[in-house]
Amino acid sequence: MKKAETMTVSTFAAAKGRHAPARGLVTFRSSALQVILLSVVLLAATFLGREHSYVMNIVAYTFLFAGLATAWNIIGGFGGQFSLMHAVFFAIGGYTAMNLFKLGVNPWIALVPAMALAAGFAVIVSWPLFRLRGKFFGIATLAVAEMMLVLANYFKGLTGGSQGMSVPLKPGLQNMIFLDRFHYALLMLGYATVVLLIAAYVYRSRLGYFLQAVRDEQDAARSVGISITKVKLTGMALSAALTAAGGVLFAMYLRFVDPPTLLSITDIGVRFLLIALIGGIGTLFGPLIGALLIVPLEFTLRAYLADVVPGSHLIVLGGSLILCALFLKRGVVGLALDLMNRRKEASHG
Amino acid sequence: MADMLLNVEGVTKRFGGLTAVNGVTLEMRKGDLVSLIGPNGAGKTTLFNLITGQLTVTQGRVRFKGQDVTARSPEERARLGFGRTFQIAKTLTSMTTLENALVGAYHRHHDTRKAAERAMNCLEQVGLGRRAGVRAGLLTLSERRRLEIARALALGPDILMLDEVMAGLNPTEVDDIIHLIRALHAGGLTLLVIEHNLKVVRALGHRVMVVDFGTRIAEGDPETVLSDPRVIEAYLGKKYA
Numbered sequence: 001m002k003k004a005e006t007m008t009v010s011t012f013a014a015a016k017g018r019h020a021p022a023r024g025l026v027t028f029r030s031s032a033l034q035v036i037l038l039s040v041v042l043l044a045a046t047f048l049g050r051e052h053s054y055v056m057n058i059v060a061y062t063f064l065f066a067g068l069a070t071a072w073n074i075i076g077g078f079g080g081q082f083s084l085m086h087a088v089f090f091a092i093g094g095y096t097a098m099n100l101f102k103l104g105v106n107p108w109i110a111l112v113p114a115m116a117l118a119a120g121f122a123v124i125v126s127w128p129l130f131r132l133r134g135k136f137f138g139i140a141t142l143a144v145a146e147m148m149l150v151l152a153n154y155f156k157g158l159t160g161g162s163q164g165m166s167v168p169l170k171p172g173l174q175n176m177i178f179l180d181r182f183h184y185a186l187l188m189l190g191y192a193t194v195v196l197l198i199a200a201y202v203y204r205s206r207l208g209y210f211l212q213a214v215r216d217e218q219d220a221a222r223s224v225g226i227s228i229t230k231v232k233l234t235g236m237a238l239s240a241a242l243t244a245a246g247g248v249l250f251a252m253y254l255r256f257v258d259p260p261t262l263l264s265i266t267d268i269g270v271r272f273l274l275i276a277l278i279g280g281i282g283t284l285f286g287p288l289i290g291a292l293l294i295v296p297l298e299f300t301l302r303a304y305l306a307d308v309v310p311g312s313h314l315i316v317l318g319g320s321l322i323l324c325a326l327f328l329k330r331g332v333v334g335l336a337l338d339l340m341n342r343r344k345e346a347s348h349g
Numbered sequence: 350m351a352d353m354l355l356n357v358e359g360v361t362k363r364f365g366g367l368t369a370v371n372g373v374t375l376e377m378r379k380g381d382l383v384s385l386i387g388p389n390g391a392g393k394t395t396l397f398n399l400i401t402g403q404l405t406v407t408q409g410r411v412r413f414k415g416q417d418v419t420a421r422s423p424e425e426r427a428r429l430g431f432g433r434t435f436q437i438a439k440t441l442t443s444m445t446t447l448e449n450a451l452v453g454a455y456h457r458h459h460d461t462r463k464a465a466e467r468a469m470n471c472l473e474q475v476g477l478g479r480r481a482g483v484r485a486g487l488l489t490l491s492e493r494r495r496l497e498i499a500r501a502l503a504l505g506p507d508i509l510m511l512d513e514v515m516a517g518l519n520p521t522e523v524d525d526i527i528h529l530i531r532a533l534h535a536g537g538l539t540l541l542v543i544e545h546n547l548k549v550v551r552a553l554g555h556r557v558m559v560v561d562f563g564t565r566i567a568e569g570d571p572e573t574v575l576s577d578p579r580v581i582e583a584y585l586g587k588k589y590a
Contacts, residue, residue: 025447025465206455206464213441213452219403220439224453224504225427282443341484 031200031284038288039193046185056181060253062295063188064246065275067195069287071242072272074199075235077282078208080215082134085125085141087269088148089118089240091262093247095158098165098257107176107252111245118244119237126236130229133218145269152259164258176252184253191249195242196288202238203284211235215282243272278324280331289332352379353415354539355508360399360409362392362563369395371563372409377508377541382534384550384571385543387560388583393543394436396560397512400541401433402426414507428456432506434497436513436543442486446477449485449496453503471499475529491522498529508539515549527552547575547584559583 042063049055068090075081096114097107129140152159159165171177178184202208210231213221218228251257262268272287279290294317301313328335357375361368370392377383387393398404400411402423410419418426427433432453441449450468451461458464472478475495480488485496494514501509511530515523527549534540534555544550550557550571557574559567561583567574574580 025445025451025461205461206459209444209448209452209455212444212448216441216443217439219423219435220441220500221452222403222423223401223427223433223435223439224500225424225456226452227424 026204028201028204031204032197034285035193035196035200038285039189039196042189043186046182046189050182050185053181056185058296058299060181060184060188061299062291063185063192064250064253065271065295066288066291067188067192068243068246069272069275069279069291070192070195070199071239071246073239073276073281073287074202074242075211075232075239076273077276077286078203078215079211079232079235080282081130081232081236082138082273083141083236083239084138084265084269084273085144085148086240086243086272087145087263087265088125089122089243090247090250090268091148091152091257091259092118092121093244094251094257094262095152095165095247096244097248097251098167099158101167101175101252106174107248108174111248114244114248115241118240118247122236122240123233126233127229130232142265142269145263145265149259149263149265152263159259162258164256164261166256167252169255176249177255187249188253191246192288195246196284198238198242200284202235207231207234207238212282274321276331278321278328278331280333280335280337283331283333283337286331286333293332353377354379354381354413355400355541356410356412357396357400358410358412360396360406360411362395362399362404363407369563370399370560373560373563373565375558375565377539379507379539380534380537382530382540382553382555383542384553384555384557385541385560386545386547386550386557391560391583392563393560394512395563397433397510397541397543401431401510427504427506430504430507431510432501432504432508433510434494434501434512434514436516438490438493438497440485440488440493440496442484444485445481446483446485446488446492446496447472447481450499450503453500456504468499468503471503472496474502475499476525491518494518494526495529502533506538508541509533510541510543512543513545514542515544515546523549551575 046059049059072083072086076083093114096117097110100110100113101107125144129137132140153162169177171179176187210221210226213226214228214231221228247262254261275290275294276287277290278294279288280286298313298317301316305313305316324331330338353376355375355377357373359372359374360370361372362370373396385393385396395404399406402421406419410417412418413426413429418429441452447465447468450471451464454464454467454471457467469478469481472481475498477492477495477499480492488496498511498514515526518526530540530542530553542553554571557569557571558565559574559580566579566583567577
């Protein structure tokens, strides 16, 4: 009886399988549609505030960090490799843009070598580091980031040392330099959208599923023929390249970079991770939501609290982070997804 | 000789002073169904891991489809046609049931849509079709075991190796899996099954290999092997042999 039942089920599935989209699989197309819808909403919101230069600065930072955290999430979230060295890729982007600008190469073109350099560096450094698992990998990447900070101060020819580098104010689209911060906000929104689309594609592709399999159970992944190191390196290279692109935009926004601005562990390196953590590590939209929450909050706290007790905004931020780590392990987006699932199950049962 | 699939030639594994597997030889042809039995700690799972490459051999060779795979990594062996499950189910808990099978199916199809179709068919085969959209971390033990089989099947392996897929299941669930194994075997798949439960071994019939203290102590059809005094001694002690 039981056997007959399963037989009919499987023949039924075989008969209509070709047309019915498989259950339990979100397609790239639907994720991409969500990304574009969200971007349109954010675009409209940005237009509303375009007159306020102060607000536009916050908005530009928010979108930039949304893109950066999403890029980090590809290897850190999907792949579960908690890299603390993404500031290095960010700095590679920033310094490449600055140096090439001096040579007369515009930042749009500089994106290509910046991304290639970061990806190459990521592969070379990660190769040995991927022998370490879990927190040990994280610690090693932290050491790499610290080392690069020292080297950036030392190699003055490339980085301008601790005095930093700056580019002259030559406004124009081809120079990626704008007088109106609103235009930077648009640029950063464009960046965040592109990174989100790439992340959505990866998430719903062979690479994305392999990264998640590697994160969940390495032995199981190997047993279905996945080369762990190759998958991790691919994810890391892609993540590094996208981070470097953000570094180029950031450098052209500030028009000034020095080692602490690009390579600071607390202000840059850890921030990608924190934003992803609060929004929801390993989810597609977690880093975006995290950036929308954290970056404006941080600016506001800094504006209102820093005068009262210097540094107190960091205490509030740190506190909220600890709360998130304790009670929201899958971040805001993870919580929302859990609640939705619970409702779905309740209505079915 | 032409249809010889797997040759395990005198493999030995030592962990320091402990010899877990000692010179075991096993030959399997295409379409064979072999049960590997033995008391706790006999070295069954170690032998399994030596065959699939999770562990490297101290001595001996493993040949698969005529190739020497002794030095190959587990992922290379998987691509050559080894499908396996783990004794403690290694479920990809944050992914859905379908996505679990999908990572196996990608081996056959690069295209996600086609791979998903294949994965879905494998889930239907093990009776998990209805659970496709559920996060695999929420599956029951029996469902996880079946998911392990589906994931390995999605690879389209030449040999499927099941490591105690029935441990901890209730009798109805065990019957379901016996049906499944028989159906897969009838479909021409080669299977190597580690089993603890002698009732199951009898039900599966076919060839049985008994391992104790890392050595092969008997091999043959279930009735002969299970009445072999050495096997009874290994399971029940000298008194009953």
